[in-house]
Amino acid sequence: MAVIHQTVLKPTKLELLTSWLPSRPWYRGGTGEPRLTKAGGFRLDDPEGDVGIEFMVVTDASGTRPVSYLVPLTYRGARLDGADHALVGTMDHGVLGPRWAYDGCHDPVMVAQLLALIEGRAQAQDQSISDTLDREVTRSYSGDGVTSTDLAAIAADDPEGTDLPLADGSTLRLNRVLRPAPDSGPVLPEAAAGHVAGVWSLPDGTRARGLFAVLRDSGAR
DSSP, rough: OOOOOOOOESOOOHHHHHHGGGSSSSSOOOSSSEEEEEEEEEEOOTTSOOOOEEEOOOOOOOOSSSSEEEEEEEEEEOOOTTTTTGGEEEEEEEETEEEEEEGGGGOOHHHHHHHHTTTTTTEEEOSSSSOOOTOEEEEEEEESSSOOOOBBOEEEEEEEEEEEBBBBBBBEEEEEEEOOOOOOOOOOOOEEEEEEEEEOTTTTOOOOEEEEEEETTTOOO
């Protein structure tokens, strides 16, 4: 399991996201600078131990109403070749030194580990505590075998989320604009072969649960 270092980041993750989020097609903030707070999330382990993987939920209060966003990030000790378009920014980590933060939807390590989580081959880890599972993250998988982790095309953003087309014809969909699910639990879209759901804190202090990611099989339209 990954070790969470209690140290200082310069700039902070929220400072990086304050600059980066307004450039995203799914961002719905006001005309001014985002006003972000951390609202939740979880981590995944890289089996090789080289890449940090964090699914962060941030809430922006700059618009007419607060909006919560899912932002998967990967942290690397060197640049990821061919991914300059996905660079969120660089940070100085008090223990690990320079770190490059990427939009995880463009990082093959994150894609592979998210699919492993959906299929039950990986476990969600607590966002802030080392060696601790996050048992609030739920997942399901109804497919057969292991899904291809190779992308058929570059990840594509739209006003609601990001689609990752996979080489086997399936699509991994990340919901960037998060919405609380009904009390009965998240409702999966038609042709969903798997999902990940998680929780986050709302501005009023209550907790919400919703769909973070959905795997649609090759027959979905």
